[in-house]
Amino acid sequence: MNRSDVIVLGAGLAGLSAARDLMNSGVDVRVLEARSRPGGRVEQTTLADGRLMQLGGEVIGPSHTAYTQLVGELGLTLVPAFAGLPGDDVWLLADGRHVGDLPFFDDADRASYERCESEFRRLVASVDPDDPWSHPDAARLDQLSVGQWLREVGATPNVVRARDIAMLALAAESVERTSLLSDLRKEAVTGDPSAGFYDYDVWEVSRVAEGSATVALRMADELGHRLTYGAEVVRVTVSTRGCAVELATGERYTADAIVCTIPVGPLRRIRIDGLSDERRASLDRQRHALTSKVTVAYADSFWARDGLNGTSYAETGMMGGTWVQRDGILSALVPPERQSAFLSTAPGRVHDELLDELVATFGPDARTPQSLMVRRWAVDPFTLGYITSWRPGDVMGVGPLHGTHEPPFYIAGSDQWVCGYMEGAVRTGRAAAAAMLGA
Ligand SMILES: Cc1cc2nc3c(=O)[nH]c(=O)nc-3n(C[C@H](O)[C@H](O)[C@H](O)COP(=O)(O)OP(=O)(O)OC[C@H]3O[C@@H](n4cnc5c(N)ncnc54)[C@H](O)[C@@H]3O)c2cc1C
Numbered sequence: 001m002n003r004s005d006v007i008v009l010g011a012g013l014a015g016l017s018a019a020r021d022l023m024n025s026g027v028d029v030r031v032l033e034a035r036s037r038p039g040g041r042v043e044q045t046t047l048a049d050g051r052l053m054q055l056g057g058e059v060i061g062p063s064h065t066a067y068t069q070l071v072g073e074l075g076l077t078l079v080p081a082f083a084g085l086p087g088d089d090v091w092l093l094a095d096g097r098h099v100g101d102l103p104f105f106d107d108a109d110r111a112s113y114e115r116c117e118s119e120f121r122r123l124v125a126s127v128d129p130d131d132p133w134s135h136p137d138a139a140r141l142d143q144l145s146v147g148q149w150l151r152e153v154g155a156t157p158n159v160v161r162a163r164d165i166a167m168l169a170l171a172a173e174s175v176e177r178t179s180l181l182s183d184l185r186k187e188a189v190t191g192d193p194s195a196g197f198y199d200y201d202v203w204e205v206s207r208v209a210e211g212s213a214t215v216a217l218r219m220a221d222e223l224g225h226r227l228t229y230g231a232e233v234v235r236v237t238v239s240t241r242g243c244a245v246e247l248a249t250g251e252r253y254t255a256d257a258i259v260c261t262i263p264v265g266p267l268r269r270i271r272i273d274g275l276s277d278e279r280r281a282s283l284d285r286q287r288h289a290l291t292s293k294v295t296v297a298y299a300d301s302f303w304a305r306d307g308l309n310g311t312s313y314a315e316t317g318m319m320g321g322t323w324v325q326r327d328g329i330l331s332a333l334v335p336p337e338r339q340s341a342f343l344s345t346a347p348g349r350v351h352d353e354l355l356d357e358l359v360a361t362f363g364p365d366a367r368t369p370q371s372l373m374v375r376r377w378a379v380d381p382f383t384l385g386y387i388t389s390w391r392p393g394d395v396m397g398v399g400p401l402h403g404t405h406e407p408p409f410y411i412a413g414s415d416q417w418v419c420g421y422m423e424g425a426v427r428t429g430r431a432a433a434a435a436m437l438g439a
Contacts, residue, residue, distance in 0.1 A: 011031050015413075056377070059204040085311075167335075282402065296366075410436055
C-alpha cells in the first residue's frame, strides 16, 4: 500500500538528509525521485584509471556547518580543495592571455577595489541573512544591481570588469543583473566579519575525499527501500486531513505531510492544490542561473610545471574559467549568458572549441585529455538550472515566505536557502525534518 507518514519529493541532498533524519526518528518516510539515481545536482563518474570525477556540486567553505556535520556522520572525510594550490592564475581577456593577479589593474584600480570592498563589507554587516527584508533600505538595495552600486560608490571600470569576470567564472549572473541585496545576504550568511566580495578562500576551501556525490549515495544506501526511483511527481494535494501525490504513471501515494525539495524550475510543472496563493507566487517568482559543467581529465596536473595553479578566468570563449577539481582534473562552468552559444552548437564543435580554449589557457599539453565531459544542467528536465539567481528586485519579489513552511507542506532544498549550494540543501533538509518532528 502506498501510504506513509511523510513523503519527501526529490532525492537530492536536501530530500535525502530530511528523509534520513525522519527515518532515524522512527517516522515512516518514503522518498519519490524522478531519476534512476540519487543525488540530483551532485553526480559523479569513475574514470578508467579509478579517479572519481564530479559532474555537479563539489566544494564547500568553513561556514558550511550542516554539510560538514553530515559528512562526519556519514564517516566521510574533508580534504583541502583548490583554493590553496600554489601558482599563478591565468586570464583570457579580450586582448589576450595574461598571468598573475588581476593583470589589467593599475594602482588606481587596486585602490578603488579596496575602497569598494570595504564599503561592501560595511553593508554586509548590516544585513540579516535570515531576514534581509527587515533591512531599513531593503527595497533600494534589492533594486540596485551590483554593477550600478559599484559605479555609485566610485568603482573604476576595471573594478566592475573584474567583479563581472569573477561572477561569470562561477556561472553566476553578471553583476549588471544581480541584486545587491542578494549579494550582501550571501556574504552575510558566512558569518565572517571579514567577508567582502565572493572569495574562493571563504566558499571553496574543502571537498569530500571520497567524492561529493558519495554523500548522497551513502544516505541513499541508509534509506534503502524507502527510496523509489523513476517516480516523476506531477500533482500534489495538500490538506491537514491528508496529502496525496500523483506520479506521471498515474500511481498515487498518500501521507500526513510532505517535504518538497524539487528545484524551482521543475516545480512549476507540478500542479499543487491546497497551498496558499501567496506561497505558490513566492515559489514561482524564484529563478535559476543556467549553467553547463565541463570536466576535463589529464594524466597529471601538467599546468603546475609552468607555475600555474589551474585557476583561470575567461572574458571570452564558452567557459567562464577553470579550477582544479583534483589531481589532473579541471572543472569549468559555462555562464548563463554564454548558454545560448553553447547549447546551440553541435556537440562535436563544442568539444573542439573547449579544447581550443584550454590550449589557449594552459598550452599545447591541454589538447589531449583522457576525457572531456559536458553536463548540460541548464536543460536537464529535473534541474533546469544550477543555483538561484537573484535579479534586481527578486529578493523583495520572493519575499519573507522564502524557505518557510506551510504545514503539512514543508519546503527544503538549496533554492530555499540564501543562495543555493550543497550547504543550503543539507541545512534546509535537516531543518524541515526538525520542524516536522517538532510539530
Ligand atoms: C554544475 C554545478 C556545480 C555546482 N557546484 C557546487 C559547489 O561546488 N559547491 C556547492 O556547495 N554547490 C554546488 N552546486 C550546487 C549544489 O550542487 C546544489 O545546490 C545542491 O546539490 C542541490 O541539492 P537539492 O537537494 O536542493 O536539489 P537537487 O540536487 O536538484 O535535488 C532535487 C531532486 O528532485 C528531483 N526531481 C525534480 N523534479 C522531480 C519530480 N517532478 N518528481 C520527483 N523528483 C523530481 C531531481 O531529480 C533531484 O534529484 C553546483 C551545482 C551544479 C549544477
